[in-house]
Amino acid sequence: xxxxxxxPAFGRAPIIRLQKVTQRFRVIQERPDTLRxxxxxxxxxxxxxxxxxxxxxxxxxxxxxxMMGIIGRNGSGKSTLLKIIAGVxxxxxxxxxVNGSIAPLIELGAGFHHELTGRENILLNGLLMGYSKRDMxxxxxxxxxxxxxxxxxxxxxxxxxxxxxxxxxxxxxxxxDPKILLVDEILAVGDAGFREKCFERIRKFRAAGKTIxxxxxxxxxxxEHCERVLLLDQGSILIDGRPEEAITLYxxxxxxxxxxxx
Amino acid sequence: MxxxxxxxxxxxxxxxALALKELKIRYKRSVLGFMWALLNPxxxxxVLTLVFSSIMRFPxxxxxxxxxxxxxxxxxxxxSLSYAVESIVTNGDLIKKIAVPKLVFPMAALISNLINLxxxxxxxxxxxxxxRHPFYWTxxxxxxxxxxxxxxxxxxxxxxxxxxxxxxxxxxxxxxVLSAWFxxxxxxxxxxxxxxxxxxxxxxxxxxxxxNGFRLSVYYGQLPRAQSILASFVCGFISLLIGFxxxxxxxxxxxxxx
Numbered sequence: 001x002x003x004x005x006x007x008p009a010f011g012r013a014p015i016i017r018l019q020k021v022t023q024r025f026r027v028i029q030e031r032p033d034t035l036r037x038x039x040x041x042x043x044x045x046x047x048x049x050x051x052x053x054x055x056x057x058x059x060x061x062x063x064x065x066x067m068m069g070i071i072g073r074n075g076s077g078k079s080t081l082l083k084i085i086a087g088v089x090x091x092x093x094x095x096x097x098v099n100g101s102i103a104p105l106i107e108l109g110a111g112f113h114h115e116l117t118g119r120e121n122i123l124l125n126g127l128l129m130g131y132s133k134r135d136m137x138x139x140x141x142x143x144x145x146x147x148x149x150x151x152x153x154x155x156x157x158x159x160x161x162x163x164x165x166x167x168x169x170x171x172x173x174x175x176x177d178p179k180i181l182l183v184d185e186i187l188a189v190g191d192a193g194f195r196e197k198c199f200e201r202i203r204k205f206r207a208a209g210k211t212i213x214x215x216x217x218x219x220x221x222x223x224e225h226c227e228r229v230l231l232l233d234q235g236s237i238l239i240d241g242r243p244e245e246a247i248t249l250y251x252x253x254x255x256x257x258x259x260x261x262x
Numbered sequence: 263m264x265x266x267x268x269x270x271x272x273x274x275x276x277x278x279a280l281a282l283k284e285l286k287i288r289y290k291r292s293v294l295g296f297m298w299a300l301l302n303p304x305x306x307x308x309v310l311t312l313v314f315s316s317i318m319r320f321p322x323x324x325x326x327x328x329x330x331x332x333x334x335x336x337x338x339x340x341x342s343l344s345y346a347v348e349s350i351v352t353n354g355d356l357i358k359k360i361a362v363p364k365l366v367f368p369m370a371a372l373i374s375n376l377i378n379l380x381x382x383x384x385x386x387x388x389x390x391x392x393x394r395h396p397f398y399w400t401x402x403x404x405x406x407x408x409x410x411x412x413x414x415x416x417x418x419x420x421x422x423x424x425x426x427x428x429x430x431x432x433x434x435x436x437x438x439v440l441s442a443w444f445x446x447x448x449x450x451x452x453x454x455x456x457x458x459x460x461x462x463x464x465x466x467x468x469x470x471x472x473x474n475g476f477r478l479s480v481y482y483g484q485l486p487r488a489q490s491i492l493a494s495f496v497c498g499f500i501s502l503l504i505g506f507x508x509x510x511x512x513x514x515x516x517x518x519x520x
Binding site for chain 2: 025026034035036038083086087088089090102104106107110111113115116120123124127128129132133
């Protein structure tokens with residue numbers, strides 16, 4: 001089920017390609033965090049660990065301009081998958097190819113420093129995402145307008161409400177004109193007005209032909225925005241296809257007994 | 263090595279911004295703010311001068327200058343390491359969420375301390391004539407030992423930053439190593455004070471050559487010999503080569519350990 005032949009965008013050049021990607025985490029029980037523990041472990045000759053595959057043999061291609069939803073239960077590997085694409089993790093096995101700049105909206109405001117002002121954070125966050133100072137200064141005004149937090153822009157972000165924090169982070173991440181947008185469950189926070197603003201921006205991104213990977217637990221959002229959906233379970237792709245099929249299967253995973261009675 | 267140069271050039275703006283951030287945060291919420299970067303060494307100098315000119319008298323004229331000419335570079339070395347050793351771990355949250363080149367963190371720690379060192383040379387330059395110590399033209403030579411010291415320190419920061427990711431004891435061990443290193447290096451005393459038969463032991467200390475460059479040019483008004491300059495750079499590049507190779511080898515696994 002992992003081929004893209006059934007995707008509506010078949011024929012367009014892939015902008016993201018994953019081949020047999022596996023991400024293994026070594027979960028060490030009582031990992032020797034200090035030398036003392038290391039020595040005591042060495043002398044006793046035991047290190048207990050187990051390997052855990054957060055993403056297992058996943059292959060897919062995303063053509064440029066597609067909006068693909070990624071759904072699955074908690075712990076199914078959605079976030080790990082996005083982080084692999086974003087380059088945070090180098091996968092244990094497999095090949096990842098990404099042709100274009102990425103704006104990871106994985107954990108908004110990850111690069112913010114609490115003591116710095118909003119304005120200083122715009123620059124720092126942009127630099128962390130690999131943009132140049134010039135890029136960021138050019139866009140600063142538009143970012144501030146979108147974030148719409150008034151005079152707070154020159155206050156340290158630790159004084160922000162979580163909504164303001166989110167708004168600024170979203171503005172920074174999306175104003176930088178990436179080719180690929182990775183959205184991880186971030187729109188769940190924020191009020192209705194801000195949510196609407198974000199989706200408006202996502203629609204604009206789609207209209208501009210950008211590629212979007214959208215992780216969400218809101219099936220309504222996935223159904224409404226995505227043309228293709230990947231359903232993950234225990235790190236593997238269960239289905240890669242139309243939103244309706246994937247969502248139906250997902251719901252049956254959540255409540256198997258409910259489906260059985262239908 | 264080419265990798266290091268290319269990446270530091272590519273991320274120069276980020277490194278610079280992170281270094282400034284570090285300084286900003288260090289001096290934030292203090293009334294005098296950035297002035298502390300100048301005041302701190304100035305006050306230290308004042309204390310040292312008072313102590314060594316009236317309370318403890320050494321048979322070395324202008325002992326304060328003698329001491330400060332190498333104490334300031336040493337402070338840079340020790341502070342850079344103390345900051346850098348934690349730099350990967352404290353930025354762990356960032357590393358887990360953003361694909362960011364890891365080398366920027368130890369480099370930023372180094373740069374912010376280098377700025378501090380350069381600023382601390384200003385009060386030193388004021389103190390020298392105040393104490394009626396001659397102001398030698400050899401001050402212009404200072405960029406050379408500064409460069410050698412920065413290269414040496416950078417290699418060490420890479421090494422300690424990596425080691426601390428895997429074993430958090432390293433940050434504590436480093437403090438012990440630094441204090442031992444401080445006394446084993448001719449900083450508070452001249453090398454001549456040691457019996458000549460032990461000099462070869464001191465010459466195993468990679469810092470001695472670069473330290474020598476600072477003291478000669480500021481305190482004695484002389485230039486070091488060519489071998490000494492060469493030795494300081496050789497030590498620097500060996501440190502950088504080892505430190506960065508280890509860093510590069512392990513940087514992809516940081517994300518699993520921070």
